[in-house]
Amino acid sequence: MGREQDKELYETLRRTGELLQNVRPVEGESYTLESILAEFGSGAAEPALTGDLPADAAELYAPRQEETPPVEDAAVADKKTLRSLLRFPHRPARPAEPDEPEEPDEPEEPEEPPAPETPADPEDIPDRVRIRDVMWDTVDSAMAENEDGILPPREPLWQRLGRLLAPKNDKQAQARDPRDTEELWAPAPRREAPLPPEPEPDDALRVERRQLKHLRRFTLLAAVPALCLCVLAVLEAFSWLPDIWWDDDVIRCATLAAALVITALLSPDVWRAAFAGLKKGQFRCELAAAVTTVVTAAACIGGAAGFGMGQSPAAAAAAVLSWLCQWGILLRTSARRQAFYQAAVGLTPPYVVGPTAAGACKQKGTLHGFYHLSDRPDRPARWQRYTVPMLLLAATVLSLLTCLTHHAMYRFLWVWSTMLCACVPLGMPLFFTLPMAWLQHRLSRSGVALAGYAGARAVSRGRRLVVTEGDLFPPGTVAFNGYKVFGEERLKMLSYAAAVSHAAGSSLYPLFAQQLSGEGGFRSQCEDLQYYEDGGVGGTIHGETVLMGSAYFMRRRHVALPHDLKLQTGVFLAVDGVLCAIFVIKYQPSRNVEWALRALKRARLRPVLAVRSGNVTPRLLKRKFAVDAHPIYPDVSTRLALSDTVESRGDMACALVYREGLMPLVEAVVGSKRLLTACRVSSVLGHLAGVTGLLLTYYLVSVAAFATLTPLHLLSFALLGLLPTVLVAGLVRHF
Numbered sequence: 001m002g003r004e005q006d007k008e009l010y011e012t013l014r015r016t017g018e019l020l021q022n023v024r025p026v027e028g029e030s031y032t033l034e035s036i037l038a039e040f041g042s043g044a045a046e047p048a049l050t051g052d053l054p055a056d057a058a059e060l061y062a063p064r065q066e067e068t069p070p071v072e073d074a075a076v077a078d079k080k081t082l083r084s085l086l087r088f089p090h091r092p093a094r095p096a097e098p099d100e101p102e103e104p105d106e107p108e109e110p111e112e113p114p115a116p117e118t119p120a121d122p123e124d125i126p127d128r129v130r131i132r133d134v135m136w137d138t139v140d141s142a143m144a145e146n147e148d149g150i151l152p153p154r155e156p157l158w159q160r161l162g163r164l165l166a167p168k169n170d171k172q173a174q175a176r177d178p179r180d181t182e183e184l185w186a187p188a189p190r191r192e193a194p195l196p197p198e199p200e201p202d203d204a205l206r207v208e209r210r211q212l213k214h215l216r217r218f219t220l221l222a223a224v225p226a227l228c229l230c231v232l233a234v235l236e237a238f239s240w241l242p243d244i245w246w247d248d249d250v251i252r253c254a255t256l257a258a259a260l261v262i263t264a265l266l267s268p269d270v271w272r273a274a275f276a277g278l279k280k281g282q283f284r285c286e287l288a289a290a291v292t293t294v295v296t297a298a299a300c301i302g303g304a305a306g307f308g309m310g311q312s313p314a315a316a317a318a319a320v321l322s323w324l325c326q327w328g329i330l331l332r333t334s335a336r337r338q339a340f341y342q343a344a345v346g347l348t349p350p351y352v353v354g355p356t357a358a359g360a361c362k363q364k365g366t367l368h369g370f371y372h373l374s375d376r377p378d379r380p381a382r383w384q385r386y387t388v389p390m391l392l393l394a395a396t397v398l399s400l401l402t403c404l405t406h407h408a409m410y411r412f413l414w415v416w417s418t419m420l421c422a423c424v425p426l427g428m429p430l431f432f433t434l435p436m437a438w439l440q441h442r443l444s445r446s447g448v449a450l451a452g453y454a455g456a457r458a459v460s461r462g463r464r465l466v467v468t469e470g471d472l473f474p475p476g477t478v479a480f481n482g483y484k485v486f487g488e489e490r491l492k493m494l495s496y497a498a499a500v501s502h503a504a505g506s507s508l509y510p511l512f513a514q515q516l517s518g519e520g521g522f523r524s525q526c527e528d529l530q531y532y533e534d535g536g537v538g539g540t541i542h543g544e545t546v547l548m549g550s551a552y553f554m555r556r557r558h559v560a561l562p563h564d565l566k567l568q569t570g571v572f573l574a575v576d577g578v579l580c581a582i583f584v585i586k587y588q589p590s591r592n593v594e595w596a597l598r599a600l601k602r603a604r605l606r607p608v609l610a611v612r613s614g615n616v617t618p619r620l621l622k623r624k625f626a627v628d629a630h631p632i633y634p635d636v637s638t639r640l641a642l643s644d645t646v647e648s649r650g651d652m653a654c655a656l657v658y659r660e661g662l663m664p665l666v667e668a669v670v671g672s673k674r675l676l677t678a679c680r681v682s683s684v685l686g687h688l689a690g691v692t693g694l695l696l697t698y699y700l701v702s703v704a705a706f707a708t709l710t711p712l713h714l715l716s717f718a719l720l721g722l723l724p725t726v727l728v729a730g731l732v733r734h735f
Helices: 003-020 033-041 055-061 071-085 131-146 157-165 169-174 201-237 241-245 248-267 267-279 285-304 315-346 370-375 379-405 408-423 433-445 452-459 492-504 510-518 549-556 589-603 618-625 634-649 664-702 711-733
Strands: 351-356 359-364 448-450 466-467 477-484 527-532 538-543 545-548 572-574 577-589 608-609 656-657
Touching: 003 285, 033 408, 157 169, 157 572, 201 248, 201 315, 201 466, 201 711, 248 285, 248 315, 267 285, 267 315, 285 315, 285 408, 315 408, 315 448, 315 452, 315 656, 315 711, 351 452, 351 664, 359 634, 359 664, 379 408, 379 664, 408 711, 433 448, 433 664, 433 711, 448 452, 448 664, 452 545, 452 656, 452 664, 466 664, 477 492, 477 510, 477 545, 492 510, 492 527, 492 538, 492 545, 492 572, 492 577, 527 549, 527 634, 538 656, 545 549, 572 608, 572 664, 589 608, 589 664, 656 664, 664 711
Parallel strands: 359 466, 466 608
Antiparallel strands: 351 359, 351 656, 448 656, 477 577, 527 538, 538 545, 545 572, 572 577
16 A cells, blocks of 8 residues: 555545544443454444433434344345445555654634534434444545546656747746645746737837847958958868968968958957847757868868868858858848838828638727737747758767767868858758748838748738728729610619618719719618628618619519610619619739739739629639639628728727739738748758758768868859749749
8 A cells, every 4th residue: 555545545534533533432331442453344233222321312322223124134235235335445444653743733713602402302313323324435535536536647758858949938938836825736828928018110110220220230340251251261172372371371271260260250249149039949050160260260270270281171161151140130120111111100000910710800900019020039039949950960960970080070170161161051040031021022012011930920821811992903093884674763772872872881882872962962871771692782762662673683683774775884773672773893804913813813813802892703804804713602691700800999009001913912921921931942952952951071081081171162062052042032033
């Protein structure tokens, strides 16, 4: 029996004693351990009460014969009942001193003094409490507590691995609460720190401009020594340098070390980002560049001190990596400056783009959450938390293995620096910053600002795009070309059309209102508005039933139309089932909308029509724009719900839109999708190039092919790995 089971047994017996402490024993009756065990173990009958008792008390406390089984069967019955309740092995006797001291019980509240006894009828006095009943009740409650499933289930393996791989901040948040209980522990709910208030648009823009000016200055200055090292690598490869460069290792290695150190000193933001990430436990490309620069500089100093191999370290590749990290920070700041400029100039934007259940949707504008989304890290930076330490560790281990195998530890710094320059991809600082800068530059010309990687991911999450009538046919592309009335007053029919379109929220209401105002009429009041799946609406005006919609809707409502009717985009008005007016509406296609529909088709995005007019259908779009974008035309209830969603204010500003039409919306969504694709493809290709360079360098060093690992060869291989990053990033500008 374990310690916990013994403790539970002792607790059960203690509670039994508390229940029996108020039971007053009969005078002359003694309860010993032997008598209790004899009673419950062998099932003997209850001992008779002894002592001098009054006649009425003796009759009251006498055992009832109808409830007591025969003497020969009592032992067997009690033993079977007790075994069915106690389904656990025999427990040993309680030791004299427990292993763990029990905590003192809380003081009980003083009980109220009992009321004075009054004589009552003997039949109303309850039977005495039997010890057997109390023990059985206690055992039942103890067994119920042990079988109620309070033990926590075993944690799955994937949850344990996820907790081990979680960042440091998440581990601290999942740590146990110090306020623990005796039996159970429930983790306190995780309290997320409230987000700091967002800065004002002018303040954020001012900070980014100042930072951009600082980065431009240092990036230009750092490019000079890095370019000089590249020129020296080319001249050295073609033997265009004087003989003193080859004869004196001190001059050669000291020159390389000085140029590399100057490049590092002119890239202070790289070192600042490396130390900041190291404090947070986040390993990024800046840390890899810092380690590569330090090791390569140490290899140059070792070569000048006479511990080299007579070959120049790859200082050019290390300097280019450090400069690219500085340029990557510049590109990130430039993209943020352009986005904040749009937000500061336009103040509250007219529209924002956010994710919904139906797809990306353009809603009423707000700046809430735009700056916080821009500050969130991108996906390539999150991948670098794991890939950077793995690459650095692999290069270090392979360098040690190679030098120890060939008994040439004096070559360790040179081999280590060579493997680091080959395994750290040059495109690592540009996986996200380069396509983001180019995309934001294009979106700024269309009046769109993107909230970094988090905003692009939220916008391009689905494969659908909610569009409205205003997006497909902006103001100026829908014209009113007159109307014809049958047997009614012209002004009355125009007033009815304006009333129904206003109640339905149709985009045609401004046309009817303008025509009605020009003719000096007043809009009527429409009641009991109803929407129909056939592409029309109906209501009641002055007690008359009015239907308004397309020709197909009128035929479905059994309204007679002229036989020679050839109008395809007209609006028909019927009163009490009789056609009364035909309004000619002309839809003119826009080149920007046509380009947007073609871009959606190329990007495999399907538009969802959130329209209220029965004329705007997939057939109309195909006929007007000559593009089959395979739009989704939901039922009328869904279209109305999506239309209300578009008219509501957005919760999070993933992208800001300052212009009308479908083109800015499509550019934001398609550009975000291409941005995510560029980040993923460039990250995979860049890391593959790094792993390939590490393995190839390890092979060449193992076979002692040191003449192949020249600074120009290493720089050329690194630049070749950078080429896919630049080519993939250019895709965000062409769609």
